[in-house]
Amino acid sequence: MVAVVEATVVAVEKLSPSFVRITFAGCAGMRSGGYDQRIKILLARPGQDRPLLPEPTDWYGSWCAMPDDTRPVMRTFTIRSQDGDRIDIEFALHGDAGPASAWARAAQPGSVLGIIGPGVDDEVKALAYAPGEPPWHLFVGDDTAVPAIASILETLPADASAHVFLQVPDAGDVRELPCAGKTQVTWRIKSGLAEAVRAAELPVGEPYAFVAAESALVRDVKKHLCTDRGWDGKAHYFGGYWKAGQTE
Known part of the structure; x- marks a missing residue:
């Protein structure tokens, strides 16, 4: 059965202009599956x-049955790491336009939210990463996927080969990633992510x-990889983490 917990902020770390890492206590009933472990925050x-x-x-039925004016706002995030009853979540900050970003910008020790997880x-486990034993890995993500991709990179074996393409809002968001093996990382600022993938000379x-x-x-990106490069679309993960102009 899923765990539904009230989590309390115990630490807030500003990582860069567009990212903050928040540590929560009170998650002893939850166990992350690692990789891109998805959860719901309330x-x-x-x-x-x-x-x-x-x-x-x-x-979900219980959440839907709540009155509109008291039903908590729900968003999907990734557990960056877990240590006992504490978990870290990295928030991509987009000002106060979105409720999760606004909450994270104001969060301080003692702030609370709800978490639904395994x-x-x-x-x-709500995991999408399922690679099998490929000759190499390709990771492509915008700022909302940086925490998930960073978590996955930590798990790669020492001899792994990976090409990583990431897009972030600010040059100050470029960071060292936990890269094992032969990993090449390409950063794009504000735009140009798909163009970078299309122009890349990738391994055979x-x-x-x-x-x-x-x-x-x-x-x-999927159209390029599957149509132009001829890859099998069903053998990979293509996840729309958000849609411009729409809420979850």
Whole structure:
């Protein structure tokens, strides 16, 4: 069964102009599966000091049944790391236009939110990364996917070969990544991610591709890889993490 917990901020670390890492306590009933472990965060409505939590036995039905004015705002994020009852989540900051970004910008020790994630005994993990044993890896992502891709890179074996293409809003967001093996990282600032992939001289052989970003950008990259390069679209992960102009 999934875990539904009230998590409390114990540390806030500004990583760069567009990223903040927040550490939460109170997550002992949750166990990350690593890689790109997805979770739901629940944010309190205006006037509430903490979000209402749904019942774990049917969390989605319970959440939907809440009145509109008290139902917590829900967004999807990735667990960056877990250590006992504490988890780290990296937030990509986009000002105060989005509720999650606004919450993260104001977060301080003692702030609370709800988290829905895999329980300790839950065998079903919300993971998309499933590479098998490819000759090499391709990772493509915008700022919303940087935490997931960084987490996956930590797991690659020492002899792994990977090409990574990342797009971030600010030059100050470029960072050292936990790269093992033969990993090449290409950064783009504000735009040009799909163009960088199209122009790249990639290794021979079909890799495992993990592509996560804004939906239109993902479609653009997928079309290039599957049509122009002839890769099998069903053998890779193409995830639209968000859609321009729409909320979750």
